[in-house]
Amino acid sequence: MATTVNVRKQSVAEVAAPLTLAYEHPWVVRFAHWVNAVAVLVLVGTGLQIFRAFPSFGPKIPQKNLLDVPRLITLGGWLGGALQWHFTFMWIFVGSGLLYVIYQLATGHWRQVLFTARDIKGVWPMARYYFFFGPKPPVDAAYNPLQKLAYTSTVFFGVLSTLTGLVLYKPDQFWWLAWLMGGFHYARIWHFLSMCGFLAFIPGHLIMVLLHGWNNFYSMVTGWKRDPEYVE
Amino acid sequence: MPDDIRGEPKPAEPEEHPQPPTEPADHGAAQADQRVPQAAAQSDAAAQPREAAAPAVLRHAGPAGEEVRRVAPAERKRMNRRELLKLVPVVALGTFAVPKLRGPLLNDGLHLSDWASGKLFGRARLAQTFPNRDVVAFERFPYNFYDVADPGVDLDRWTLTVEGLVQHPGEYKLSQIQALPKVTQNTRHVCVEGWDVIGSFGGTRASDFLRAIGADTSARFLEAECADGYYESIDMETMLHPQTLFCYEMYGKPLDRGHGAPLRLQMPTKIGYKQAKYLDTIRVTNVLRADKRGYWEDQGYSWYGGL
Structure with missing residues (x-):
């Protein structure tokens, strides 16, 4: 690293070879991100193991299995074990999720990430650029509309999975939440769909991380991004 | 440190978040x-x-x-x-990867969840009840056997043994239990596997029977032992819930052998495996034996099992 020499247009007069770094991700965000990454992985894996015990959304009699989840992609080993993981990591997941949301609200950073009606028109140009070799839309904000859509959807799925999980866990105590979801039975479907939401987000997210390379990935570790694209 | 990149001192910008340049x-x-x-x-x-x-x-x-x-x-x-x-605290999650620490950690997680469940429980909060048209046909109410189908209880000579912190311990006939007011309720039975079924249950309010036997309701637990070797323990708070029954009827008929004749626990505020069948002995107590908290609980399932 120390030997890297950065030749830049505006630094001809510079003696040493300074690097340009931008502080992109405050530590709370990075902390919540990594804790959540682990928690989502554990909750999805154990959730699939739990689902194996009754892989259906219909009645018990007659039982029609919806899909056969391969053991390989499950965690916890057995129903009881998976429930232990699930009931432990639900606290970690909700904790880090709350930390993130509260932090974003308190600092006002939510304005950068929240997908709003104004972002709708920008989704297609960005998708065209990413997936269909379209022209690159101008970058004038921290996150492009497609990113906002993706990140906002994870918060949405996080809230949905938490609320539906509460209904599954305590349908009697949260009867009003159960009622909002169409009853205990439907809460199980919503809970499953919120997992599908995470599963839809993760591959796209990982592909983008791979495409943008180490420098971008490392900024989610240390916060500092080297040679940010918006600084000439 | 390169000095040349330091600019001329200027007053810091008053604005915390200046508008980014439009161009x-x-x-x-x-x-x-x-x-x-x-x-x-x-x-x-x-x-x-x-x-x-x-x-x-x-x-x-x-x-x-x-x-x-x-x-x-x-x-x-x-x-x-x-x-x-x-970010060092994130590494703390790695403790879950250490086999020696994993067991105790997950146990702590389960205990935390059970503790929170107990705090959430409202004795006056009733589980949802359903009209008859929502009740599933009797044939479609699953039998769930854990290892034996039928312990072969002699229904004519059956008595319920009552022990522990009660004023009137001893053997109780089914007729003595049935002499107390009967409650019928259509409630949901939720299995830990994920399925649920709405059934019709009839029996004696557990709180009525506990009062009749002079149970110390300030005690913490009720232990149940079953004719098939199954065993359970329930928190007193739930035992005193108005919908908790010593159930001897389903769908208006005496409990059949598959569902735990002649007497079982029926608690719409608890998950399925807490609803002990083939009741043989009940004991009011303040202490649970570590390896006798419940058949499934001792294997790692949640003890509280509240809904």
């Missing part, structure tokens, strides 16, 4: 003007003398007001290291 082309120039030996950073510098010669900070030069700095590679290493340290 991206102006960006570079705009930042060049913003090069200031950040006034705000002086407090930083006071705390960390090492940073006294801190490099220039291009304040809020990013599109979202990110702090941008130009630093020597060595300084970058230091900055990264400092930020990495802040």
Whole structure:
């Protein structure tokens, strides 16, 4: 690293070879991100193991299995074990999720990430650029509309999975939440769909991380991004 | 430290989040003007003398007001290291990967969840009840056997043994239990596997029977032992819930052998495996034996099992 020499247009007069770094991700965000990454992985894996015990959304009699989840992609080993993981990591997941949301609200950073009606028109140009070799839309904000859509959807799925999980866990105590979801039975479907939401987000997210390379990935570790694209 | 990148001292920008330049082309120039030996950073510098010669900070030069700095590679290493340290708590999650620690940690998680469940429980909060048309046909109410189908209880000579912290311990006939007011309710039975079924149940309110036997309702638990070797323990709070039954009827008929004749627990505020069948002995107690908390609980399932 120390030997890297950065030749830049505006630094001809510079003696040493300074690097340009931008502080992109405050530590709370990075902390919540990594804790959540682990928690989502554990909750999805154990959730699939739990689902194996009754892989259906219909009645018990007659039982029609919806899909056969391969053991390989499950965690916890057995129903009881998976429930232990699930009931432990639900606290970690909700904790880090709350930390993130509260932090974003308190600092006002939510304005950068929240997908709003104004972002709708920008989704297609960005998708065209990413997936269909379209022209690159101008970058004038921290996150492009497609990113906002993706990140906002994870918060949405996080809230949905938490609320539906509460209904599954305590349908009697949260009867009003159960009622909002169409009853205990439907809460199980919503809970499953919120997992599908995470599963839809993760591959796209990982592909983008791979495409943008180490420098971008490392900024989610240390916060500092080297040679940010918006600084000439 | 390269000095040349430090600009002329200027007053720090009053605005915390200045609008980003509308023209991206102006960006570079705009930042060049913003090069200031950040006034705000002086407090930083006071705390960390090492940073006294801190490099220039291009304040809020990013599109979202990110702090941008130009630093020597060595300084970058230091900055990264400092930020990495802040993430050390994430490594704590790695304890779950250590086999020796995993068991106790997951046990703690389960206990925390059970504790919270107990706090959430409202004795006056009733589980949902359903009209007859929502009740599933008797044939479609599952039998759930854990290892034996039928312990072969002699229904004519059956008695319920009552022990522990009660004024009137002894053997109770089914007729004595049935002499107390009968309650019929259509409630949901939720299995830990994920399925649920609405059934019709009839029996004696557990709180009525506990009062009849002079149970110490300030005791913490009720233990149940079953004719098939199954065993359970329930918190007293739930035993006194108005919908908790000593159930001897389903769908208006005496409990059949598959469903636990002649007497079982029926608690719509608890998950399926807590609803002990083939009741043989009940015991009011303040102490649970570590390996006798419940058939499934002793294998790792939640003890509280509340809904």
